[in-house]
Each structure stands twice: as C-alpha cells, then as structure tokens.
Amino acid sequence: MSEIKTQNVHIDSHEEHHDDHAHHETFISKYIFTTDHKMIGKQFLMTGIFWALIGGALSLIFRIQLGFPEADISWMRPMLGEWITPEGRLDPEFYLALVTMHGTIMVFFVLTAGLSGTFSNFLIPLQIGARDMASGFMNMLSYWFFFASSVVMFSSLFIETGPAAGGWVVYPPLSALEQAIPGSGLGMTMWLVAMALFIVSTLLGGINYITTVINLRTEGMSFSRLPLTIWAFFITAVIGLLSFPVLFAAALLLIFDRSFGTAFYLSDIYIGGEALPQQGGSPVLYQHLFWFLGHPEVYIVIMPAFGITSEVISTNARKPIFGYRAMVGSLLGIAFLSFIVWAHHMFVSGMDPFLGSVFMLLTLVIAVPSAVKVFNYLTTLWKGNIVFTPGMLFSIGLVSLFISGGLTGIFLGNSAIDIQLHDTYFVVAHFHLVMGSAAFFGMMAGVYHWFPKMFGRMINAKLGYVHFWLTFAGVYLVFFPMHYIGIAGFPRRYYTWSSFETFSNIFQDLNAFVTIAAIITFAAQFIFLFNFFYSIYRGRRAPQNPWHSNTLEWTTPIEPGHGNWPGAIPTVYRWPYDYSKPGAADDYIPQTVPYSETPESNTDFENELAALEKESGVEEVDETKE
C-alpha cells in the first residue's frame, strides 16, 4: 500500500531532483573525493578489510612463533627479510613489533574505523531519512585523514628499525626512550603521527554523526522511533568525542617527552648504569590518561556491533526487539560507566588498593547493562520465527561470544584475582572473545545484512554459512584454550617460554593447537573475501527489501543515488520493530506505513494516533512535502 504511494511520489517529483546531478559526476568525484555518505562508508569498509588482512597476517606470524618456537621459518624471508635471523627464527624485537601492530591495527583501524566508519556513515542517513550527512565535506575529510593515517602506519611496517614495539598501549618509558628498543625510534614517531591523524578523522566523523542524528531526522522520526543501530552509532560517537581528545592530549605529552626534553612521564631511569636527566615525571600519569580513552575505546568497538546485532536479530527472528527502552537504557548505562572504570587496567600499577576497590565495584556494575543486552537478545530470539541468514548467524555468534567473553570479565574485574591474571593469556582470551571477535562478528553481520543495500546484489548465502561455521568454531578453538594457558601463568607479549620446563612440556601442544586453529580461521576469511568481491560484480540482483525489513533504507531504490530518495523523503509513522504484529497481513510493517492504514493490527493507543494522523492529513502530507 504505502510502497505504491511512495513510488507515485517518486514519479511526480523525479525531474526536479538531483538525479540530473549524477550525470556530470566524474570518476574522481564519485569514487575518490566523494561526499556521498554511502560511498564514504564503502571506502571505510574496503580500507578496513585491507587492514583486517594485514592485522590478521601479523598475528599468524607471531602465533607460529608461539606454537612452534623451534620451527625453521626461513621460508618467510622473502617477505620479512632481515627480521628472520640467520638461524631461521623470528627476530625477538620484531615479535614485539608484531604484537604492537596487531593490537593497534585491529583496535583502531579495523574495529573503530572499519566498523563505526563503515556503518555509521552508511546507515545513519539511510535509516533516519536524511539525504546525506550534515556536512558531506567534513565526512570526506574524515575518510582522507583516516587514509593518511593508514599510509603512515602502513609505511612504518617497512622502515629499518621496525614499527612501534611498545605494545598497543605504548606505555612510557619503553615508548619514550629511543634507547629502549629499536621500535621506539622512528617507528614510534610514525605511530604517534598516524594516531594523531586517526584522532582527527574520528572526531570529524563523530561530530558529523551526532549532528546528523540530532538535526536531520525525517518527519516523524522521533528518538523513540530510531532503530537501535542509530542509537548505538550515536552513543558510540558521543563516547569517541569525549575520549579521543584525551588520547590526543596524552600523545602530545609523550611527543614532548620523546623529542623536546620534557619529563612528564619519565623519572629515575638508568640505562647501562648511566642516570638519565629526567626527574619528576610519572609513567602512571600516562596510564591514567591512556586508559581514560582506552577503556571507552573498547565500547566504541563493541557498541556499533551491538546496534547491528539488535537490528539483524529482530528482523530475522521476525519479532519486535525485546525491551527497546531497556536496550537504549543499557547502551546509555554502558556509555556512562565506560568513563569511570579505566583504572581496572591498572590494578597492579601500584595504585592505592582502596581506589582499586572503588574501580572494581564500578567495573562489576557494567555486568548489569551488559546482561540486560544479552537477555534481551535471547528473549528476542525466544519463540521467534527465525530466518538463518548469514547475517543472523553472525549476530547470534556475537551473542555467544559476548557471553563467553563477558563471564571472564567478572573474574578480571576483581582487583585481587587480577593480581594473578594480569597480563596473562587469560586477559588475551577475555578481550579477544568479548570485544575482538564479538565486534568482528557484528561487523560481519552488518556486511552480510546490508550487502544488498551497498552493492545492489545479494551475497552468496551458502558460502556465507561455510564462512560463519569455520569462523565461529575457529574463534572458540583459538581463544578457549588460551584461558588455560593464562591460568597456568603464561604472560602475554613474551617471545618464548621454552626455557621453562613446565611451559615447554605441558603447554606447548596447547599452544601449537591454538596456532593451527588460528591458521584455519584466517584461511576461512578468504572464503568471505572471494564471496564479497565476486558478489559485488556477479551476485544475484537484490530485490528492494530482501529481508522484509521495516527500516527506511529499504524504501530507497535498489541502488540509491546521492540524495538517497529520488522523490520526497519518506515520513515515519511508527517504530522500526513491528514484526509479526497480531492481525497484520504481512509479518512486517515498514516505518513508512501510517497507523490509519493498518486498523486491523492497531492497539487502542495506536488507533488514537491514527485519528491524529487523519486530522493532520496524512494523505496530503506525502504529496505536498516538496
């Protein structure tokens, strides 16, 4: 009914719209320096996929070192050159660089820029009913700052002294003193430059996302009718806006310490028996500043994945999302708490134990909103008419990983238990499940779910299933054994443990197992890559609304131009989760359908709304909005 009506509107106002604008778009203005939010989203996605491959490959190299420390890996020499020692082993300094770059790339370049950047850009205007972002130009700048940052970070992989090697947290004094490790020289400088550019990119993007959500919603799109994806992107952007400037501030002080002879973070350091001149600095100060970003950052990573999952699960369970308000509330709660728990990363830094117990309490409180989200996902699935699309599988996978990883968070949040577990593989297992893999699954869910909207073609579902099951099993096989390794006391970031009898005899096979699982999981991603690029060109043509979804992006043409809707922007009359509404003819009612058109499924309250709609003249509004 409503679809027909909107199509009429399309025809009516076709000529007066910017379809003609598309004609004189050049290759450069369309694909490179574009201001179209959809293209910018795709640019972020492509760059994110590139980085995910690099980051994943780096992890395989150090996984081989951990699983098979005695192996001869001189066959890697064509690629790694001097980083393979003459005996065919991995250079220990380069091992540290690999770990550092893997962390940096995955956290910032893949799961922040690749996830938030892709889906916030792509979905915000489409789902709130806007023609583009508030400022297309700023949006373009955001991508190109990210690109510049990527170039600097990527080049740092190839310099003689190697990339930054002080861990992705780049704690001073290790990162501040060039004498400490080779990676703290030029590599660290490039890391800081790249991160500064990255922060600029994130802030430009974030300002744009927030402004767009607040100012450019279409008529009827009140906050209580926003899809949960938008809520998640919105709150993520707010967190980013508040926390990234602090990282910038911390990084600037680190730059001054490194290159300008100040002593913000340095004190009482002896190298080779010689005392350094710096006195009175505090390395813990850096940790405070860093984790004030660092902790919110993990929510910046996971919350967009939450939003995507909410949307995908509700659509494919053919049920309204359970507890919409609780979902929004828990996002807000997590966002608020994310700013007051940072010191749980520093329990063993010599912090006041009383302060530690305060942070422990606040940390454990996060379990409440997290559990609200998990239970709401499960209750949405409960008795749903589930359609197992690849996107849906990845969303359910996220819920599973988030539970498994979240439970170990309760252990780690305890400041007493953390003394034993701090910086062991238990921590590695925890955050790779709860935030790394979970966010990656959210990203994959988003790619599979919105692929038809992005490229106008369907992605192959069969290959998607193979990809999902290999990845899902693989992720558990990689990270579950790590818990045991961690409880046994293996510290993270160590090049080798083979000099310890217990470690080399008892746990070496477990480490080898993890490595093999990691290789299989990584290999499985190439199935996705093939599927992704093949389907862009050769996939089945997508229908307008392949998943029978309610949200606005599926009311656009199959391949929307710049401006998204050829006619008037659709008006929104209801929330986005009217799936399987009792009495309704279909099992979904798009947001653009007024209540007055669905008397058979309206509640009493909605009938009153329908009467109000009549008074304000729904039928006319659509035609005269231009």
Added chain:
Amino acid sequence: MEKERENMEEQLKITRESKGILNMHPQKFAMWLFMLTVLMIFAAYTSAYIVRKGQGSWIPFDLPVTFLYSTGIIVLSSIFMQIGYFEAKKNNKGKVILFTVLTLLSGIAFLVMQFKGYGRLVDMNLYFSDPNNVSGSFIYVITGVHAAHLISALVFLIIVLITAFKVENIKDKLVRMEICTTYWHFLGGLWIYLYLFLQLNQ
C-alpha cells in the same frame, strides 16, 4: 563554479528538509561539539596537572603578570566580537568589518602578550624542555595548546572578514558570524579558566 553552487543548493536542501526536534543549525551544533572536544583536551591537561601535583616533588612557580594583561586583552576582544555580531544583525557592513578587524588585532595582541609571558617565564628559570621541572613544562603546554586553538580562531576570523568584504548583505552570513562569535567567546572563557586554574594551583 556551477558545481559549487549546485553542491551548496544540495546542502541547503538537506538542511531545510529536516524537521528535527532540536531547532539548531547543524553547523552551529557541530561547532558546539567541536568545542566539547577542545574542552576535553584541557580537562585532560588540568586533571593530569592535579594528579601530578598530588604526587609531590612539585616545584612551585609564580605566574608572570603578563598573563594577567593578556586576560584583559582577551576580554576586550570578546567585547569587540560581540559588538561586531550585533552590528551584523543590524546588517551594518562597515561596522562589522571594523569590529572584526579590532577583534583580530586584539587576538594577535593576546598572542604577542602570551609570547612575552614566555619570556618572563624564562627569566624566572622556568623552561619548556626542562628534564627536572615538570611544573614549568605544564605551563607551556597548557598555554601553548590554548594559543594553537586561538590561532585557528584567528583563521576563522579572517574567513569571516573576507566574507564580510565579499557579500552585500552581511545578514545572509549571520550563521557564520554567530559560530565565529561563539568560538571566540569559548576560547576567551577557556583562557580565563586556565589562568585562574594556574593561578590557584601554583
């Protein structure tokens, strides 16, 4: 040229079609968000300052009196800016240009005064790159990062000035003028906060 106009028209359409609850110009709103990020940088520095000071072995200092003069100048510049904005509302092109130039000049005077303040700090043996005295480095970083933002505001002022020269009806560009005024007042207020903060936490 034609393309540019088309882009602008499109942008205008995007803005006009929206019917948000919050009735604020998107660019104005974006400026508020930007100011929030700037505020967070200084929140980080001033908290780092307090944390570091609380750890002891802190070398106290006296703020040079030049910083008080620069505080006066920045207040004066804000007054000029505000008058300029009122004149823009009255569509008084000449006065707008006059007061924007006055704001610009007093902004530059502020920066010169800050620089002289650094000279006074050096006279008092407080250096930026001093491996033994972090309190001195903090003054330079806090005032320096503020000055960097003030330079960005000067660039903005120059853009406003060029706009004022170019357009017939200054009132059409009121939003730009208003955003610039907001940013200028923000940086002025920020300086007063930083001055009081440093004065009270020597």
